[in-house]
Amino acid sequence: xxxxxxxxxxxxxxxxxxxxxxxxxxxxxxxxxxxxxxxxxxxxxxxxxxxxxxxxxxxxxxxxxxxxxxxxxxxxxxxxxxxxxxxxxxxxxxxxxxxxxxxxxxxxxxxxxxxxxxxxxxxxxxxxxxxxxxxxxxxxxxxxxxxxxxxxxxxxxxxxxxxxxxxxxxxxxxxxxxxxxxxxxxxxxxxxxxxxxxxxxxxxxxxxxxxxxxxxxxxxxxxxxxxxxxxxxxxxxxxxxx
Amino acid sequence: xxxxxxxxxxxxxxxxxxxxxxxxxxxxxxxxxxxxxxxxxxxxxxxxxxxxxxxxxxxxxxxxxxxxxxxxxxxxxxxxxxxxxxxxxxxxxxxxxxxxxxxxxxxxxxxxxxxxxxxxxxxxxxxxxxxxxxxxxxxxxxxxxxxxxxxxxxxxxxxxxxxxxxxxxxxxxxxxxxxxxxxxxxxxxxxxxxxxxxxxxxxxxxxxxxxxxxxxxxxxxxxxxxxxxxxxxxxxxxxxxx
DNA sequence: CCAATAGTGTCTATTAGACACTATTGG
DNA sequence: CCAATAGTGTCTAATAGACACTATTGG
Numbered sequence: 001x002x003x004x005x006x007x008x009x010x011x012x013x014x015x016x017x018x019x020x021x022x023x024x025x026x027x028x029x030x031x032x033x034x035x036x037x038x039x040x041x042x043x044x045x046x047x048x049x050x051x052x053x054x055x056x057x058x059x060x061x062x063x064x065x066x067x068x069x070x071x072x073x074x075x076x077x078x079x080x081x082x083x084x085x086x087x088x089x090x091x092x093x094x095x096x097x098x099x100x101x102x103x104x105x106x107x108x109x110x111x112x113x114x115x116x117x118x119x120x121x122x123x124x125x126x127x128x129x130x131x132x133x134x135x136x137x138x139x140x141x142x143x144x145x146x147x148x149x150x151x152x153x154x155x156x157x158x159x160x161x162x163x164x165x166x167x168x169x170x171x172x173x174x175x176x177x178x179x180x181x182x183x184x185x186x187x188x189x190x191x192x193x194x195x196x197x198x199x200x201x202x203x204x205x206x207x208x209x210x211x212x213x214x215x216x217x218x219x220x221x222x223x224x225x226x227x228x229x230x231x232x233x234x235x236x237x238x239x240x241x242x
Numbered sequence: 243x244x245x246x247x248x249x250x251x252x253x254x255x256x257x258x259x260x261x262x263x264x265x266x267x268x269x270x271x272x273x274x275x276x277x278x279x280x281x282x283x284x285x286x287x288x289x290x291x292x293x294x295x296x297x298x299x300x301x302x303x304x305x306x307x308x309x310x311x312x313x314x315x316x317x318x319x320x321x322x323x324x325x326x327x328x329x330x331x332x333x334x335x336x337x338x339x340x341x342x343x344x345x346x347x348x349x350x351x352x353x354x355x356x357x358x359x360x361x362x363x364x365x366x367x368x369x370x371x372x373x374x375x376x377x378x379x380x381x382x383x384x385x386x387x388x389x390x391x392x393x394x395x396x397x398x399x400x401x402x403x404x405x406x407x408x409x410x411x412x413x414x415x416x417x418x419x420x421x422x423x424x425x426x427x428x429x430x431x432x433x434x435x436x437x438x439x440x441x442x443x444x445x446x447x448x449x450x451x452x453x454x455x456x457x458x459x460x461x462x463x464x465x466x467x468x469x470x471x472x473x474x475x476x477x478x479x480x481x482x483x484x
Numbered sequence: 485c486c487a488a489t490a491g492t493g494t495c496t497a498t499t500a501g502a503c504a505c506t507a508t509t510g511g
Numbered sequence: 512c513c514a515a516t517a518g519t520g521t522c523t524a525a526t527a528g529a530c531a532c533t534a535t536t537g538g
Contacts, residue, residue: 014296014297015257015258016257016259016260016343018260018332018343054255054256055258056256059334060332060334061330061331061332061343085329085330087327088327088345089303090260090302090303090345092299092300092302101260101303101345103332175516176517177517192501192502192503193517193518194518194519195501195503197517197519198518199500201518215508215510217515218509218510218515218516219508219510219514219515219516219517220507220508220515220517220518221508221509221516221517222516222517223517223518235499238500240501417489417490418491419489434528434530435489435491436493436529436530437527437528437529437530439490439491439492440491440492443491457489457535457536457537460488460489461487461488461489461490461536461537462488462490462491463489463535464490464491465491477526477527480527482528
């Protein structure tokens with residue numbers, strides 16, 4: 001109730017720290033992987049965590065997320081890399097030091113050479129999400145980051161059904177088979193290559209042929225495509241039943 | 243970059259105010275309506291806004307949203323009323339007084355007798371969302387609340403497709419026709435009553451017959467149902483093409 | 485009776501999924 | 512040649528949508 005309090009009195013509301021945390025997903029060797037950084041300080045010193053940091057006084061939330069992304073990976077949002085807000089986590093006890101509200105963002109990126117460490121000396125790595133979420137005690141992510149990662153993975157899995165975001169995991173030019181392997185890695189299922197091919201090439205706006213071909217996957221040369229303008233898939237790609 | 247800053251030094255991060263804003267939706271006389279409150283203080287004094295307020299130092303985000311909801315409407319989340327986090331809005335200039343990050347929540351509720359004013363003297367009303375979003379200058383919502391409302395409405399429209407949330411707009415017992423009028427009001431389309439009936443009664447877990455009937459809508463007596471346990475609809479209810 | 489709403493049956497065009505088959509490369 | 516991947520054709524079961532028809536109330 002803003003009107004019921006004194007909005008100009010700084011003591012009328014409790015101060016919060018606001019951070020952004022990043023769930024950066026990619027597909028590496030048939031596995032869905034997330035970017036993790038090792039914490040250099042307490043709390044959770046030495047544990048793996050999601051990359052993130054404080055929102056500055058003059059930047060908006062997506063700007064802070066884009067800045068952190070570039071600092072951690074060198075990636076710039078847009079131009080093939082997808083960034084969207086995921087959810088906000090504000091349990092009073094989620095950070096033992098102080099009251100921190102974290103606005104998590106989801107990033108989908110093509111396979112990258114190697115994560116680069118941030119400006120400081122922290123190490124960073126790509127880890128299969130299955131491994132990051134499986135871990136019990138000692139290998140588990142810091143703070144509530146396992147929960148955030150799980151939410152981001154579920155968002156990505158769901159979005160592949162009704163949006164064209166799977167192309168964000170692919171290089172600028174890719175084959176239908178490579179796109180299919182993205183779906184298979186994210187969903188963790190095997191898809192029929194023939195029905196998949198017919199479906200994605202028949203969905204208007206999803207794929208645009210570039211005219212080139214490649215044999216980088218072996219076998220018969222495959223047509224190369226780039227992402228079409230469509231963002232919403234109609235009809236959607238349905239995830240097979242469990 | 244948490245590790246790169248001094249996390250215990252209060253001057254190392256800028257202080258934020260954190261609020262929750264509520265998009266409370268209901269269906270009244272065939273129209274999708276949202277709860278709006280009139281602002282009693284500057285900025286935007288006298289303008290309509292979404293209900294909301296500061297998050298307290300010891301409560302989590304959904305707790306703050308539930309508290310504000312009860313203060314504004316007397317509704318308690320759960321038991322037929324749906325509350326979920328929507329998105330977070332943090333543009334540095336969204337509030338002229340100070341840096342405020344608002345975690346918006348979406349509430350779906352059955353038709354209510356009348357909104358009750360909050361503890362203070364502010365007035366409150368249900369307004370068709372079409373009217374709140376249509377308005378140019380003088381009737382427009384305060385702050386970035388038009389954007390928040392639009393995002394909430396789009397979330398609700400989308401969720402009716404693949405979840406059983408439409409029942410949150412209905413009283414505890416309702417007919418298939420009443421449920422259909424919810425879909426029609428939220429989506430703004432006309433649906434075939436016969437196909438709709440077959441579809442919702444054929445989706446397992448969506449509706450449970452109570453055994454009673456009613457003629458409150460006129461015509462032949464209709465069976466009464468309550469919401470089944472299902473949260474995800476399979477198959478989904480598809481929104482007709484544009 | 486008529487108007488209104490509830491509910492069932494049936495037909496058709498479309499689609500998801502299974503799978504046979506051909507095409508084109510490298511080794 | 513064989514193995515691997517790409518791509519097309521075809522069949523079947525399920526489904527969305529159109530719409531005829533019957534059922535049961537109030538006025």
